[in-house]
Amino acid sequence: MNPILVFVEGVLSFFSPCILPLLPIYMGYLSSNAKTVDENGHIVYRRSSVLKYTIWFILGVSYTFFLMAFAVASARNVFEAYHAEITLFGSAVVLLMGLIQLDVIRIPFLMQDHSLMHKLNLTKMNGLTAFLMGFLFSFSWTPCIGPYLTSIVIMAASSADSLQGILLIGWYAIGFLVPFLCLGLFTAEMLRFFKQKQRVFQWAIKLGGIILIVMGCWMGMQAINELKNGQVVGSSSLSYEERELKNEQDFILYDQYGAIHQLSDYEGKTVVITFGATWCTYCVMEMDMLKETWQDDPDVVHLIVMQPGGEDISKEEMIAWAAERGYEFPVLFDEDASVFYKYGVSGLPTNYFVFSTGEIHGYVPGYMNADQMKEIIDRTKAGPQ
Secondary structure, three states: OOHHHHHHHHHHHHOOOOOHHHHHHHHHHHOOOOEEEOOOOOEEEOHHHHHHHHHHHHHHHHHHHHHHHHHHHHOHHHHHHOHHHHHHHHHHHHHHHHHHHOOOOOOHHHHOOOOOHHHOOOOOOOHHHHHHHHHHHOOOOOOOHHHHHHHHHHHHHHOOOHHHHHHHHHHHHHHHHHHHHHHHHOHHHHHHHHHHOHHHHHHHHHHHHHHHHHHHHHHHHHHHHHHHOOOOOOOOOOOOEOOOOOHHHOOEEEOOOOOEEEHHHHOOOEEEEEEOOOOOHHHHHHHHHHHOOOOOOOOEEEEEEEOOOOOOOOHHHHHHHHHHOOOOOOEEEOOOOHHHHHOOOOOOOEEEEEOOOOOEEEEEEOOOOHHHHHHHHHHHHOOOO
């Protein structure tokens, strides 16, 4: 998922009509020790004091997001084992949240406010109180924040690795918290702006609903693609399909450095052939993983096969793209798609594993994480059974 969309979700969460009416109350508490009236009768705030308490408030909110990211990372094994199924279920939930946001569907429970703020004594403001305000504020379930936050947590949980899930939550947190920081710097000005622009924020909520629906559709398509390609995940149960070697499955292709690669030349080494594309999110994730490990074992050769042109970028752009991302492993160019056709590739990524004898061990359609890749490589290195 594009982090920009997740960032926008965070910003829209702040500008929702459920939060805006509460801002004067929150800022009233945070600026309780800094509010003064100037000689013209205008209310002004000592920015240093308001900013100090606002930063403590932001740290309180951030702590909750950190806990969410930690929980998602801790449950990674479960999400990996049922990645496609969880993503498909999550896409349905996110779509539902988008429809709720657009007011197409109404669920009474989700339209109630379950804030814990009333349990906190706010008569005296200090750093700890501001921190607790932020912490409790982040647990408030409102009809506006609920759909956004639920969608982000589900997408983080169903992402392909822990780091990506944590980054998704991080981008949402940044989008949600940056306006609070601006509010601490320009308290009086921003409160006047919010009061004058209420109608604009109503449209912002509709935009948020549309973004949720787009996110849900994207997640659903990714999940369906995984299920359609027959991906089997979970390092303990990962299976592969065997395919008999045929002479015509040998190939000769050039890489990004102009070097020639022929499969039969690698007899004596275990070979992993990965079919991918620059537009394929999971292909790029596999290549990013491979970037640090492709030379760890001298008896294993990694070959990435891609098709320039057509649905992908040109050969020259692909060379620049590989260099920009720091890919030093061989990226082979199957310009006429003949190798894709020979190997019957129907989905991306697809990984083929070749014995050191030159026979093809089998292949795995769909994304593989590092543990899954190593498991199949070890099986292949052991040779035909």
